Structure formats: C-alpha cells, structure tokens
Amino acid sequence: MVAAPAPAAVELRNVSLSFVTSGAEVEALRDLGFAVERGRFVAILGPSGCGKTTLLRLCDGLMQPDRGQVLVDGAAPAPGPEIGFVFQSFRLIPWESASRNVEFGLLGTGMDAVARLERARHYLDLVGLSRFTDARPAELSGGMRQRVALARALAPEPRLLLMDEPFASLDAQSRELMQLELLRIWQARTPTVLFVTHSVDEAILLADEILLMAPRPGRLVERVAIDLPRPRWDYDVRADRRFIELRSFLWQRLREMVLSDPLSDFYQPG
Numbered sequence: 001m002v003a004a005p006a007p008a009a010v011e012l013r014n015v016s017l018s019f020v021t022s023g024a025e026v027e028a029l030r031d032l033g034f035a036v037e038r039g040r041f042v043a044i045l046g047p048s049g050c051g052k053t054t055l056l057r058l059c060d061g062l063m064q065p066d067r068g069q070v071l072v073d074g075a076a077p078a079p080g081p082e083i084g085f086v087f088q089s090f091r092l093i094p095w096e097s098a099s100r101n102v103e104f105g106l107l108g109t110g111m112d113a114v115a116r117l118e119r120a121r122h123y124l125d126l127v128g129l130s131r132f133t134d135a136r137p138a139e140l141s142g143g144m145r146q147r148v149a150l151a152r153a154l155a156p157e158p159r160l161l162l163m164d165e166p167f168a169s170l171d172a173q174s175r176e177l178m179q180l181e182l183l184r185i186w187q188a189r190t191p192t193v194l195f196v197t198h199s200v201d202e203a204i205l206l207a208d209e210i211l212l213m214a215p216r217p218g219r220l221v222e223r224v225a226i227d228l229p230r231p232r233w234d235y236d237v238r239a240d241r242r243f244i245e246l247r248s249f250l251w252q253r254l255r256e257m258v259l260s261d262p263l264s265d266f267y268q269p270g
Helices: 052-059 098-104 113-126 142-154 172-189 200-206 241-259
Strands: 010-021 024-036 041-045 067-072 083-086 160-164 192-197 209-214 219-225
Touching (some): 024 052, 024 219, 200 241
C-alpha cells in the first residue's frame, strides 16, 4: 500500500480577508492560494498594501480568514512553539538579559529552567553572541538585538519560521551580515521559512522561490524560482548574471504594478 504524501508545510486555499478601517471595508486578500513544501525558503515580495504581513498572521493563527482555509502541516495553525515569528521591531524585554529574552521563547514548552538556559546559550552562540548572554538590549547594537530576536525565534526549534521584514530597521552593513547569518543557520537546520521583504535584492539572495503579490486586494500574481546555487555566502552572488536577470525582471514587474495602481502616489493612468 502506497503511503499518502505528507501535507505541505504551508497551504492556503482560496483565502480572502477584509477588515474595516475608518468606517470603510478594505479587502486585504482575495482568493489567495499556494502551497510551500517543507524546508523551503520562500520570500514574499510586493508593493505596500498587498497584505504581506496579514498573510504571515494568518499562517501563525493570529488572524482567521473570512473565506478559504489556512493549513500548517495539514492542520489549522495556532500560535505556539512549532511556529516562530521574527518581527521588524526587536520586541525584546528591556530589563532582561539576552539569555532571559531567548528563554522567554521557551516558556510553555515544558522545558525546565536548566534546559531552557542551556538551549538559550546554544542559540546565542549560534548567532554569534556567546559573549553577550548577560547583556541587556540597551547595551547591544541594533544588529545584535536582532540576533537576539532571531535566537529567541529559533530556540523552540520551530518547523515553520515566519519573518516580517526582520532586517528593515538595520543599517546597510548590519543588514547584509544578518542576511548571510540567516542563510548559514537556515542551511544547517532547514526549517520552512516565509520571509516578507520589500527588497528585491534580499529576496533573491535568500530564497528558493519568490511569491510576487499585487495590492488592493492582495493576490498572488507570480511564483518565481530562484535558480542560483547554494551556499550563497561564499561567492559574490550579486555579480552572478542570473541574479542580475532576476533583479531586472522583478523590478519591472513591481514597477508595472505600482504605476497601474490607482491608489498609489505613483499612479499613471494609461
């Protein structure tokens, strides 16, 4: 007897969602559908207002769709240690040490205090902060604080990692270093990743595939495979001819969407 195939890590089936703001109903997502296999790194790219963050909140179980179905490993998602979330803002507890901040992500897992501390130190070491376990957030740079936030999300060893523009607030140098750090950690552990970004370069550098979304209402318009060799931290990937081709294609698609959006400041009627 042939075993049934394992469910996709993430699957959205004809998902639609609206909400009311300033007394008006806004259609955030319309008939959104896709599936992501386990261990894939998928970037979600699109103009402002295309529902990228809303999509992540649906995948974490923080929001429910009006219509359609969201599945994580074949079941309705719910916030918990199986799903990690890294936000754009660090969201660290300011009066706690780096170690205690990482341990916070392990509460509710059933681990005892000794095991939590050991796990926290392991992941701080993994992100290069073994010498800063006792430092409080105010004593760390922006890049280091984001490393703590990443360690906290990784410590429960989630099967799905949701990342909402996690490096957007960093300076250019820190952002590039964190991108390479994330690639290294992901390749070693291969959780499924959904990574929201506004940066075309970042999406191409990190992802196996890019989901290109259009705004108002948010919908999937294209899936773009990133056929660049891995690992991508040991060569100048941005100089790769294929990287340049993908960048040009994606920028053109984004430009077309923004210029044709009547709600955009850049709208140019034809």
